[in-house]
Amino acid sequence: MSQSVHMSVLLDEVLTALGDIKDKLVVDGTFGAGGYTRAFLEHGARVIGFDRDARVKPYVDAVSAEFPDSFQWINRPFSEMAEGLADVGVEAVDAVVLDIGVSSMQLDEAERGFSFMRDGPLDMRMSIDGRSAADIVNEDSAEDIAHVIWLYGEERKSRGIAAAIVRRRAEQKFERTLDLAEVVERALGGRRGAPVHPATRTFQGLRIAVNDELGELERALEVSEAVIKTGGVLAVVTFHSLEDRIVKNFFAERCGKLPSGSRYAPEVKAANDPTYELVTHKAQGPSDAELARNPRSRSAKLRAGRRTAAATWSEQTVSGKPSTNKVRS
Template sequence: MTRGGGAKGALHGSSSRPPRHVPVLVSEVLESLAPRDGEIYVDGTFGAGGYTRAILGAANCKILALDRDPTAVRDAAALIDEASGRLKVVEAAFSEMETVARAELAGEQLDGVVLDIGVSSMQLDDAGRGFSFQHDGPLDMRMSASGETAADFLNSADEEDIANVIYAFGEERKSRSIARAIVRHRAEKPFTRTLELADAVARVFHGRKIDGRHPATRTFQALRIFVNDELGELAYGLSAAEHILKPGGRLVVVSFHSLEDRIVKKFFAERSGKTVSVSRHIPQESIKSVPPSFRLVNSRPLTPSKGELDVNPRARSARLRAAIRTDAAPWPLDVETFGVPRPQS
C-alpha cells in the first residue's frame, strides 16, 4: 500500500447505503487516534468495519485491516470498493499484525493501530456461530474457521481442566459444580448445541439469574475466550503494535471485559514506566533503566456516555485506553507479567 488516494470525508457521502454497524466509543477512538491525511493505520479487529469506515471518513489516509473471521473478510467487499484503493483487508489474527504489516506495507511505518477486543455483535447475533446462550445453534464459538470448537473441548477434556477454564476465563465461582454437571451430561449425550450447555449450567443455579444475568453468561464467556485464546492474542497483539508503530504513532484499545482491560492497563503502565513487572527476559538490576516505549494519552480509561448507553446497552462495559509510541526500542514480551492465564495444551 502507498500513501494518498481518496478524499477526506468521501465515505460519508459516497454511498446511499448506511453503515450496518455503529462501533462503540467511535468519537473517542477518532479523538485518541487523531487520523491525518497521508497517514497509514492498522485496524486489527475489522469486524463490520465500523472503526475503519470512521477513520477513512475523517482523513485522506489508508488502512490495513485484519480479521481472523473469514465472514468479516468476505463482507468487507463493499467497503473496500467504497474506499477506492485506501483499504486492504487481510484474513489474519491481530497478533500477526507485525508479520502482515511488514508484508503488505513494504517497509512503510505505521501511524496508528486500533484494536476492539472481544466478540462482535454480529458474531453474537448469529446463532450459527455458537456464541450465544439465548439462541440455539451449534456449540462452536470459534472466531476463525479452524481449530477446536467449544463442543470438542467440553466433550473430551478432563473435569478439572473444564473447571479451571471456566474459573480462569469466566471468574465463575461455581466452576467445579458446572464442570461436574457438564461431565454428567456428556456421559449420556455429547454436547452439540448451545442451548444444551445453557440448560446444563442453568440447572446448577436452579434457574436463578446471577446479578440480573443468565446463569450461563460467565461459562459461555470463559469458553469463548479459551477457544480463541483471546487473552494470549491480546498480549501478543499489543506487542506487535509496539513493534510496528513509528515514534509518535498511536495505539488505541477498546476492551469490554475486566480480564482484557487488566492486560491493556498493565501493558501500558509497564511500557510507559509507571510500574515495573518481574520479567524473566530483562535482568531485574537493569529493568528500571529500560526507557519507556509509550507515553499515556489518558491515565484513566474513557467510557461510553449516557447517550451512547441509551442507544447501545452492550457498550456499558467498554473501556478505551490509548498511548503514543516513543522512539525507544520495543520491550521483550513476557505474557506472564500481564497475568494472562494460558489455555491447556
C-alpha cells in the first residue's frame, strides 16, 4: 500500500485550485489509494471520501488510523454523493474533487482485468455489480461492440475489431485480458513499432461502458452543484477527451455561457444565473517534473470552478426564474 506507487496526478495544481482548506470539509469523490485524501488531511481539511470499489478498504483503514477524527469513507459511487452525505448528516461541503477514470491501483492489479499488459480475468468492473467486459464481447452483437469501441474508445477501426471479436468468440469465448488484446492487435495488423498498444482504445471503450463512466461523471457534476457551499470549489481531473469535453461544457454552461458550436459565432448567454465562476480559465496539464516522475499523467487535465450564490441549475429551471439557494452558505 505504498503511497509512492499510487501517485496522485496534478496534486499541486488541485491544491492551488482549492486554496486554503484548513478546517474546511472536502469531498474526495474518487478515494482510490487515498493520495488526494491524505494530502487534504495534511493541509488541515476534514475529508469525506467516496469510492464504489470496496477493495480500497485497506487504504481506507490506513488513512482512518492516521486521521481518525477528520476522515470518513462512504462506499458509494460519487454520483450518489448527496445521498451519502445525507446519511452522515452533512448538507453542504466546501469543496468536491473528482479524479475521473481508472486508478493506477486498479491498472496494476491483473485480477481486476483493466490492463492489456497484464493477464487477468476480463472483468473491468470497478464494483462487483453489473456486466463485465467479458459479458459485452461474448454476448453483444458486432454492431453494439463496434459502437462501444468507437464511441467510448474513439477507435476508428472499431468495426474491424468487432468483427474479429465475433469471429473468434464463435470458436472460443473470451475469458482473459491478454487473449482479447492479442485478437485486437491482430485485427489492427500488429504493433509495427507503435508507441501506444493497439488495444488501448478498445480496452478504454469497454471499461467506460462497463462502468458507465461518462454517465457517472455527468451525474456527479450535477450533484456537486447542489452540495457545494457558496465560495466552494469543484475541481475535476480528467484523462481523455470525452471526459474533458463533458467537464469543459459543464463549466461553460454553468458559468453563464453556452458553446455556440462555431468558433466564428459568439457564445450564447445562458438563461439561468451562473452557478460557477472559473478558477482555471483553461485546462491545466502536468508539469515537466510530474511527467518525468509519472508518465501516466501525460493526458491529465484539471478544470475547476467556484460556486456562486445562485440556486442550482435545475432549481432555476423549475422555478422559471433565478433565485438564491438557501443552503449555499
